Amino acid sequence: MEDQIRRIEESLMSFVPKGNESIETVIKSMEYSLTAGGKRVRPVLVLEFAKLCGGNEEAAMPFACAIEMIHTYSLIHDDLPCMDDDDMRRGKPTNHKVFGEAAAVLGGDGLLTLAFETVLSERAVSLNGTEKCVSAGRLLASCAGAEGMIGGQIIDLESEGKSISVERLRLMDKLKTGALIRCACLLGCISAGADEAQIKAASEYAECIGLAFQIVDDMLDVTSDEATLGKPIGSDEGNNKSTYVSLLGLDRCRELVSELTDEAISALSVFGGDTDFLSSFAKALRDRRS
Amino acid sequence: MEDQIRRIEESLMSFVPKGNESIETVIKSMEYSLTAGGKRVRPVLVLEFAKLCGGNEEAAMPFACAIEMIHTYSLIHDDLPCMDDDDMRRGKPTNHKVFGEAAAVLGGDGLLTLAFETVLSERAVSLNGTEKCVSAGRLLASCAGAEGMIGGQIIDLESEGKSISVERLRLMDKLKTGALIRCACLLGCISAGADEAQIKAASEYAECIGLAFQIVDDMLDVTSDEATLGKPIGSDEGNNKSTYVSLLGLDRCRELVSELTDEAISALSVFGGDTDFLSSFAKALRDRRS
Numbered sequence: 001m002e003d004q005i006r007r008i009e010e011s012l013m014s015f016v017p018k019g020n021e022s023i024e025t026v027i028k029s030m031e032y033s034l035t036a037g038g039k040r041v042r043p044v045l046v047l048e049f050a051k052l053c054g055g056n057e058e059a060a061m062p063f064a065c066a067i068e069m070i071h072t073y074s075l076i077h078d079d080l081p082c083m084d085d086d087d088m089r090r091g092k093p094t095n096h097k098v099f100g101e102a103a104a105v106l107g108g109d110g111l112l113t114l115a116f117e118t119v120l121s122e123r124a125v126s127l128n129g130t131e132k133c134v135s136a137g138r139l140l141a142s143c144a145g146a147e148g149m150i151g152g153q154i155i156d157l158e159s160e161g162k163s164i165s166v167e168r169l170r171l172m173d174k175l176k177t178g179a180l181i182r183c184a185c186l187l188g189c190i191s192a193g194a195d196e197a198q199i200k201a202a203s204e205y206a207e208c209i210g211l212a213f214q215i216v217d218d219m220l221d222v223t224s225d226e227a228t229l230g231k232p233i234g235s236d237e238g239n240n241k242s243t244y245v246s247l248l249g250l251d252r253c254r255e256l257v258s259e260l261t262d263e264a265i266s267a268l269s270v271f272g273g274d275t276d277f278l279s280s281f282a283k284a285l286r287d288r289r290s
Numbered sequence: 291m292e293d294q295i296r297r298i299e300e301s302l303m304s305f306v307p308k309g310n311e312s313i314e315t316v317i318k319s320m321e322y323s324l325t326a327g328g329k330r331v332r333p334v335l336v337l338e339f340a341k342l343c344g345g346n347e348e349a350a351m352p353f354a355c356a357i358e359m360i361h362t363y364s365l366i367h368d369d370l371p372c373m374d375d376d377d378m379r380r381g382k383p384t385n386h387k388v389f390g391e392a393a394a395v396l397g398g399d400g401l402l403t404l405a406f407e408t409v410l411s412e413r414a415v416s417l418n419g420t421e422k423c424v425s426a427g428r429l430l431a432s433c434a435g436a437e438g439m440i441g442g443q444i445i446d447l448e449s450e451g452k453s454i455s456v457e458r459l460r461l462m463d464k465l466k467t468g469a470l471i472r473c474a475c476l477l478g479c480i481s482a483g484a485d486e487a488q489i490k491a492a493s494e495y496a497e498c499i500g501l502a503f504q505i506v507d508d509m510l511d512v513t514s515d516e517a518t519l520g521k522p523i524g525s526d527e528g529n530n531k532s533t534y535v536s537l538l539g540l541d542r543c544r545e546l547v548s549e550l551t552d553e554a555i556s557a558l559s560v561f562g563g564d565t566d567f568l569s570s571f572a573k574a575l576r577d578r579r580s
Contacts, residue, residue: 017435017436017437020437020441022441022445022458022461023436023437023440023441023444023445023465025444025448026436026440026441026443026444027436030436073399077395077396077399080395082390082391082392082395083392083395100372101372102372102373102447103444103447105367105370105372105373105395106367106440106443106444106447108399109363109367109398109399109402109440110435110436110440112399112402112403113402113431113434113435113436113440114431114435114436116406116427116430116431117428117431117432117435120424120427120428120431121428125424130420130421130423130424131420133420133424134410134415134420134423134424137406137410137427138407138410138411140406141403141404141406141407141410142407144403145307145400145403145404145407146307146313146316146317146320146400146403146404147307147310147313150313150316150396150399150400150403151310151312151313151316153316153396154313154315154316154393154396155312155313157392157393157396158315168312171312175313
């Protein structure tokens with residue numbers, strides 16, 4: 001997996017424009033956040049589902065990079081003073097703390113735009129064909145847009161300081177984080193030309209680990225420490241934020257995460273190939289400490 | 291032309307997601323700026339070049355809408371306090387003045403994403419085919435991204451309060467406004483399946499009117515009044531901004547705009563069809579008062 005992440009990170013950089021000094025600031029802003037670490041969950045899912053459905057890493061790589069660019073831009077904009085106003089991310093100063101707010105807005109815009117340039121790039125088309133690139137781009141836009149991730153962010157903003165129901169929390173997370181995780185799994189399927197049953201199973205797996213992922217995030221905000229997590233802990237409680245932990249309690253959260261992980265793993269039974277990696281991946285997300 | 295603009299505005303709204311109450315705020319933010327008027331220069335150019343190259347309005351319309359979405363998002367983000375900090379745009383309060391900064395950032399992100407969803411939509415594909423939609427999306431991304439419009443914005447930000455050379459001003463405008471105007475003309479060509487000579491001529495026309503457009507903008511900031519322009523005048527001088535007027539003087543600007551308009555019109559000679567509209571359009575941009 002380390003090798004795979006290295007290949008993802010190399011590919012990510014290969015899609016960033018180079019050698020144009022007059023636009024250096026915005027390129028550096030984009031690169032800073034793209035290389036700021038992170039678990040690369042979404043691109044790994046793209047590549048693994050592509051392989052599981054009989055495709056290959058090389059063809060799926062532009063789609064993997066595109067979704068990581070979308071995820072990265074969303075973090076940059078999310079951290080802005082007018083949004084979550086965060087100073088630290090993954091143990092490093094947030095983008096606007098380094099480059100200023102304007103370059104952070106533009107760096108985010110640049111990554112969002114680059115994601116689509118990447119999905120539609122000559123490299124992507126020569127490896128996947130135009131049909132698959134159109135499907136991939138369309139899916140990416142719908143999962144990242146107002147009816148997907150951005151919609152989740154607006155619900156999040158409007159829920160700030162309010163107690164919300166578990167249903168609303170669920171809808172928010174389904175859009176805010178779930179949409180991109182599902183998108184990642186399906187992008188792998190698209191690259192590989194998966195059939196309906198495979199796409200349905202990938203979608204189920206994604207929905208389960210997406211929700212489990214978010215519940216674990218909420219749990220870590222209570223149970224982890226700042227050094228391990230790379231950002232301040234206890235911020236949800238401090239912000240009076242409704243979380244799975246505040247609404248359901250830690251024990252029920254632990255139970256739910258365990259059930260969802262099992263469900264995700266059993267969704268994989270449809271696939272003929274080796275599902276060990278994706279099973280372990282679901283477990284690793286369940287057991288993660290940061 | 292009024293009919294055409296009405297059709298563009300109807301189409302724009304047809305691509306905005308509807309009926310989802312939980313994401314209402316971000317949808318309203320997107321719609322507010324999309325319907326805030328404006329000259330619709332870019333979508334008109336898409337449709338007119340499509341027709342001139344033997345295509346049709348219906349097929350080119352999704353591309354026309356996409357470029358207007360990109361233009362609109364760029365205005366929302368450009369007006370933010372951390373960027374140009376403008377309170378008024380086209381005679382109305384700017385997006386963040388109405389919806390707050392967070393919803394303005396997200397509304398802009400939503401429109402940028404929707405632009406690509408539109409270019410790759412079933413409607414666009416059924417009318418243009420996958421090949422043309424991939425070309426259109428790729429061109430749109432490269433013209434709107436860090437090496438295009440966003441690059442121009444970063445140069446603009448870094449030039450604030452500094453006197454810059456006419457060459458740097460030219461590069462900035464070529465990216466900041468020129469890239470999208472050229473993109474508009476070429477999107478029309480792509481939809482129509484234009485040949486190399488037509489694409490070259492469209493590019494020449496676009497570069498001439500793009501530069502003329504920007505020079506006229508600078509001139510209006512000096513010669514117009516707030517009621518006509520829909521925004522405060524004299525702001526460039528107040529901001530110590532280098533403009534074509536400050537660098538070359540009003541007379542030389544007038545001369546240049548006239549030369550560029552003539553050049554744009556003569557580039558149209560390659561086309562067999564009726565170029566009256568595009569000739570008049572170039573002249574109207576030259577003679578505009580707002």
